[in-house]
Amino acid sequence: MTANDFERYNPREKEPFWQKTWDEKETFTVSDEIPADPYYVLEMFPYPSGRIHVGHVRNYAMGDVVARFQRARGKTVLHPMGWDAFGMPAENAAMANKVHPREWTYANIAAMRTQLQSMGLSLDWSREFATCDEAYYHRQQMLFLDFLEAGLVTRKTSKVNWDPVDQTVLANEQVIDGRGWRSGALVEQRELTQWFFKISDFAEELLEAIDGLDNWPEKVRLMQQNWIGRSEGLRMLFEVATEQSPAKTIEVFTTRPDTLFGASFIALSADHPLAAELAKTDPALVDFIAECHRMGTAAETIETAEKKGFKTTLEVKHPVIEGATLPVYVANFVLMDYGTGAIFGCPGHDQRDLDFANAYGLPVIPVILPEDADPKSFTITDEAYTGPGKVFNSGFLDGLDVEDAKAKIAQTLETRLVDGKPQGVRQTNYRLRDWGISRQRYWGCPIPVIHCDHCGVVPVPKDQLPVRLPEDVEFDTPGNPLDRHPGFRNTTCPECGAEARRETDTMDTFVDSSWYFARFTAPGAETPTVPALANAWMPVDQYIGGIEHAILHLLYSRFFTRAMKKTGHIGIDEPFKGLFTQGMVTHETYKDDSGQWLAPTEVAIEMVGEERVARHIGTGKPVTIGSVEKMSKSKRNVIDPEDMIAAYGADTVRWFVLSDSPPERDVQWTEAGIEGAWRYVQRVWRLVNEASAVLDTSAETLDEDPASIEMLKTAHKAVDQITRDIAGLRFNRAVAQVYELTNAISKFLPAIAPAPSLTAIKALRTSVEFLIQTIAPMMPHLAESCWGVLGHDRMVCDTPWPEADPRYLVDDTVVLAVQVNGKRRGEISVAKDAAGPQVEEAALALDAVARILDGKSPKKVIVVPNRIVNVVA
């Protein structure tokens, strides 16, 4: 019998078969009982854009490996799937295609569910829900009311991007170069009263708890720390020196009070009440403030804008330099919602202040001296000095280092009174702001409150929930259809019965995704959660998703879990015990000659000499190859894996996406290599069939042949390594190990096949079974098929994970590299744990070493046991 006598493995037949089998046996369904040995694996649920892309495949393939692996290790695994289904694209589709957001969304979900199911994921589909399901947003409204009652919710004003032509609020991504994406109008900032979750009350707690998240990537913990942005500083009063002034003092917050002697101006936010007060008598200031408001609200926009200021008529007294005054500006780079909305500018030691001072001709006085600098000649021109050093040019602070100077100036100002108050108060500040959840949109969870002229803001009584989204809405005009829907908007006050107005804002979709993981533990419950079940399953043992969610989604979820604990819905603080952030899948972008984005499937690329040239497949017209970016629908650079799955099967595609790149790294998508994955699938199938034929032969001899021992060693070492790699989510390394095991079996099998001994057959069975068991989490359908060929009745997914026998993991001899002056010159084979002098002797005996030493004795010989020898000549 030869290789060609076996039929090829046909995924088109086998994959649906196994999927149906798992489904019928409810293999991956978990009961509503309290689990004994729970393991909760969750991948970030997708937005139902309509089609999955390779980024999803990568994400869900990884999660599935973890789920199947933990299941094989005996855990009761919860591995659910749902849909992050509210959000803007559905409304955009409604406007563009006259299709209702609900219809569009559920059709997309159906299409994506089919695609996901073709991947053969070990999901418990019985727990599936979408956040736009009435049942889900009903419970979310319950949570909102509980949070409101617990004092976790507040109302205040904040700024939005306003499109003056479309008369609507724009998301940051809808503002392009300062203009509304649809109307092209210059965007303005506008204040609205909105709902907020008081996440800033939890700033310290959220910050401290980061220390306990030891199964999170260090980079994410750092990003969250920086985002919360705890800083210790001084709130201080500057006395206004100008007689005609609406205020006697200006309060600033600074983290660098040590640089006070270097202060050369005061800057107020354009939204500062004092700026508004001054503007009443100064038309030019009105214009300046208006100019500041003529831009978007995104931090990036504000911070990259050119630094601009307006000099007011006010001056303040310098607190520590007798007789000196500082001018007061209104400036576009000072944020009202951080600190007090006013700063003192020290150009020498803050880059923004320096840029501002250089633009307006303000003095730059260095007051911190770097270690080796000369105080007489040290000057600052274009680059502020923010490092450590000794304070100088600073009167009584001279000679102190930065920290001591901060303490001393704080002490001084604390004891002084200005306008009856201490001039300085030490204060801990956080960058983290409250979470604004109001959205002026239709396709979101309605905020369940009613506005009454007599009673104020009245929560909708729980027995009147859910507040449903009305079906009969129009998207012909921009703006929120709920706001112009009389049937929805007009209601009566639950308290006094008078005519009242329903809140027409809906919730930020981040709210939806801040507790879905808890809902999965009891997806049908009348209450938001069943605390006993939530507590049994949670926290999520392994959460997997894109690095782009490192801050907002994860931080909001951490807050939400605490808020749910306060309101009795769950008993834990942290939702995600283990976090893994996968890298982005990127692809080239393409544009045709009219500037329209083209999908990769519409483009043909060929090599003309050294250059890659792209043409439109249909029209043959030239295509511009653009930059490589994260796959997104708007730039059309997404790759739909459906064709690939149809052509090669899910296993090949899963194997392919897992095999090459380290999972945390971004990958530039290319199909190069899929053929190799496909061939590997066939190779495993062939190998198992060939092995199976040998396993069926009867043997009598029981030779302890070295080849079989070697085979067993290789197999056990592979299992050991693969187990550790999968547990550590290093899938690409696990794959490499699997290849090595496969290569070893491929050599071993033909060697023993003609006359196998009992030992050889045993070694072969162990090796091949280890191979199939270790590929099972990655290529589950192929593994089940092979497992059957090997004569098993029980499915491999129900079979316990193999254990490596420690006896096979050790070697008697080791090969050591021998270096001379750090350069490799040869190698020696010595007994494991051989004594230093022996190793040294063997190393010096090498020809190459002797030649370089040229008769001289070495200065030093470094022997690192079982690793390396370095001869220092």
Next chain:
RNA sequence: GCGGGCGUGGUGGAAUGGUAGACACACAGGACUUAAAAUCCUGAGAGGGUAUCCUCGUGCGGGUUCAAGUCCCGCCGCCCGCACCA
């Protein structure tokens, strides 16, 4: 602008401070075949040499160390996030 990350052959990548390039893809040569596909074998970082070998080499420039892809300092390039994209 601020915060975080990444950078290794033709390609994806591997490497507790200890033999750089495991494993795979692509490629080339060979075997099998009427032929192709599939499969199997062999080769390969770059440069030099018949060969044993030698020199260079992990984005760039310095440094620490017996030893640096790995640690430190300074750059460059790319990617992610920046609170209304999800």
